Amino acid sequence: MSANSEVAAILYEIGEILTIKDDRFRSRAYLLAAQRITSLTEDIKKVKDRGELDKIPGVGKSIAATITEVLDTGESKVLEELRELLPPGVRQLMELEGVGPKNAMRLVEELKLSSIDDLEKAAKDGKVRELKGFGEKKEQNILQSISDYRNRQTRFLLGAILPIVDDILAWMRESPTVLRADVAGSYRRKRETIGDLDLLVASNDPDDTSKRFVEMPPVERVVSHGSTKSTVFLKGHLQVDCRVVPPEAYGAALQYFTGSKDHNVKLRTIGVKLGYKLNEYGLFRREDDRLVASETEKEIYGALGMDYVEPELRENRGEIEAAMEHKLPKLIELSEVRSDLHCHSNWSEGTMTIKQIVEKAKGLGLSYVAITDHSKSLGIAHGLDEERLKEQGKEIDAINDELEGFTVIKGIECDIKADGSMDLTDSSLADLDIVVASIHSGFKNDEETMTNRMISAIHNEHVHIIGHPTGRIIQKRKPYPLNLDKVIEEAASQHVALEINAYPERLDLDDVSSRKTMEAGALLSIGTDAHALNQMEFLPLGVSVARRGWLTTKDVANTRTAKELLRLRRG
Numbered sequence: 078m079s080a081n082s083e084v085a086a087i088l089y090e091i092g093e094i095l096t097i098k099d100d101r102f103r104s105r106a107y108l109l110a111a112q113r114i115t116s117l118t119e120d121i122k123k124v125k126d127r128g129e130l131d132k133i134p135g136v137g138k139s140i141a142a143t144i145t146e147v148l149d150t151g152e153s154k155v156l157e158e159l160r161e162l163l164p165p166g167v168r169q170l171m172e173l174e175g176v177g178p179k180n181a182m183r184l185v186e187e188l189k190l191s192s193i194d195d196l197e198k199a200a201k202d203g204k205v206r207e208l209k210g211f212g213e214k215k216e217q218n219i220l221q222s223i224s225d226y227r228n229r230q231t232r233f234l235l236g237a238i239l240p241i242v243d244d245i246l247a248w249m250r251e252s253p254t255v256l257r258a259d260v261a262g263s264y265r266r267k268r269e270t271i272g273d274l275d276l277l278v279a280s281n282d283p284d285d286t287s288k289r290f291v292e293m294p295p296v297e298r299v300v301s302h303g304s305t306k307s308t309v310f311l312k313g314h315l316q317v318d319c320r321v322v323p324p325e326a327y328g329a330a331l332q333y334f335t336g337s338k339d340h341n342v343k344l345r346t347i348g349v350k351l352g353y354k355l356n357e358y359g360l361f362r363r364e365d366d367r368l369v370a371s372e373t374e375k376e377i378y379g380a381l382g383m384d385y386v387e388p389e390l391r392e393n394r395g396e397i398e399a400a401m402e403h404k405l406p407k408l409i410e411l412s413e414v415r416s417d418l419h420c421h422s423n424w425s426e427g428t429m430t431i432k433q434i435v436e437k438a439k440g441l442g443l444s445y446v447a448i449t450d451h452s453k454s455l456g457i458a459h460g461l462d463e464e465r466l467k468e469q470g471k472e473i474d475a476i477n478d479e480l481e482g483f484t485v486i487k488g489i490e491c492d493i494k495a496d497g498s499m500d501l502t503d504s505s506l507a508d509l510d511i512v513v514a515s516i517h518s519g520f521k522n523d524e525e526t527m528t529n530r531m532i533s534a535i536h537n538e539h540v541h542i543i544g545h546p547t548g549r550i551i552q553k554r555k556p557y558p559l560n561l562d563k564v565i566e567e568a569a570s571q572h573v574a575l576e577i578n579a580y581p582e583r584l585d586l587d588d589v590s591s592r593k594t595m596e597a598g599a600l601l602s603i604g605t606d607a608h609a610l611n612q613m614e615f616l617p618l619g620v621s622v623a624r625r626g627w628l629t630t631k632d633v634a635n636t637r638t639a640k641e642l643l644r645l646r647r648g
């Protein structure tokens with residue numbers, strides 16, 4: 078955890094506990110300060126070294142003292158004392174989404190419980206609904222939050238897993254006994270979260286290969302070690318299963334362990350109808366056990382009368398039928414993506430200059446990039462007003478003058494205000510090449526309000542893209558209430574694209590909604606929402622969502638040239 082998030086977490090907890098104690102004024106001060114520090118782009122230690130903590134808006138003398146204490150000692154006396162005052166269990170309950178400090182306190186006191194396990198039992202026994210102001214619906218929500226909480230403990234974000242997988246594969250492939258290595262399972266299908274990793278290795282010397290696996294540097298604990306099957310835990314409790322198979326059965330094993338389970342079950346049923354048996358060793362004729370195919374996945378699908386199915390599609394969502402009818406889509410490829418359409422520079426809360434963004438984008442093989450900083454109502458993020466936006470435009474013009482074969486396009490991530498109007502004047506938006514419109518507040522509004530708000534934005538003639546359309550944060554925040562079908566319909570009719578935000582915690586839209594959008598005839602766009610240079614590397618995550626959403630080249634705005642893109646809005 079960075080120093081900033083460590084400090085913010087402590088201030089946040091103090092603020093929450095103060096709410097319980099009905100110390101509203103101090104509580105709000107701490108919560109606000111926590112928020113400010115979360116969105117601070119500078120390292121808080123540097124601010125402290127300059128003696129300027131109390132210059133951060135919302136940070137007064139006493140909060141500044143708390144921050145100093147946390148930075149110096151790693152803890153806060155105020156927090157320790159406050160924690161002492163809480164009955165056991167309250168803090169744990171506050172970990173649940175939708176359970177604030179006050180409700181946590183009430184549940185603990187009125188139901189005499191002291192843990193999430195207790196609460197689950199009480200909810201299942203129908204005791205929560207009997208509390209004043211709770212009811213059946215809240216009880217259900219609590220059970221859902223408990224299940225989300227448990228999930229959160231055991232699943233990992235795809236974005237966090239990618240670099241680990243690269244290291245594992247590099248380590249394994251260095252060994253001369255390793256002929257092939259892949260991570261199968263949900264990782265290969267590029268699900269947004271990953272339960273565990275399923276490493277598959279082809280080798281002629283299983284003992285040596287398995288030994289190399291359990292000796293991997295990041296291994297923390299070896300759970301089992303056999304010559305063909307081993308399991309380890311890495312740091313952070315990530316489980317990795319390894320299976321070693323002979324090279325001639327690699328395709329069959331890869332197919333089997335890639336899953337999904339539902340896809341495989343369906344595939345086996347089809348095999349049975351054709352007189353075959355399918356397992357991790359191969360596809361066999363039922364009558365005499367003769368091997369039909371096992372070396373490559375393609376041969377296996379082929380023998381079953383199907384086209385090859387890309388791993389991202391293997392979720393039993395119609396891909397098997399499509400493969401039999403030779404109607405699978407030709408999925409978009411990363412190499413076809415020409416641009417990143419959502420990037421924050423240091424003009425707002427990003428850390429990179431526009432020139433740095435350009436260099437990075439070139440390095441990633443892109444041919445243009447959209448600079449989309451925040452607009453003015455996001456004060457914490459130093460959002461741009463009309464004046465600064467114009468200045469930024471001049472800088473971009475100057476940069477473009479010097480560039481050859483690469484273009485920076487002028488954009489904004491314009492806030493959609495509570496009434497659905499845009500945060501910047503129409504004439505200011507009209508000067509831009511691309512306008513991403515996003516909602517950043519009012520998540521507690523009802524569905525109709527939020528839907529209408531978004532639809533107003535879609536109907537603004539200057540808007541090209543709706544940014545992170547549902548607002549969800551994976552495992553942390555549910556989508557805001559929204560009639561997405563209606564939004565998709567309006568986006569299609571107005572030629573406005575919906576974003577696939579590639580930020581690992583967002584991936585918003587998700588795979589299923591992206592597919593719905595495409596099927597409704599609306600366009601999608603991919604943006605990393607990068608605030609720092611390495612975050613521009615999230616682009617492949619966005620492409621993975623697109624592929625899981627059955628999208629092809631023509632469905633994604635980023636595959637157009639900059640020139641084509643600028644003509645998108647009016648059909």
Ligand code: DGT
Pocket residue numbers: 261262263264268270271272273274275333334335336337338341342
């Ligand atoms: P995860 O790890 O929860 O993110 O999801 P997966 O899909 O990686 O699931 P996992 O690790 O339990 O198993 C990996 C793959 O192995 C799974 O996608 C399909 C295959 N597999 C595992 N066990 C079975 C089974 O009992 N039957 C079938 N048909 N396939 C299985």
Ligand code: CA
Pocket residue numbers: 262263264272273274275
């Ligand atoms: Ca797995």
Ligand code: CA
Pocket residue numbers: 262273274275318
């Ligand atoms: Ca597994």
Ligand code: ZN
Pocket residue numbers: 490515517544545
């Ligand atoms: Zn945003």
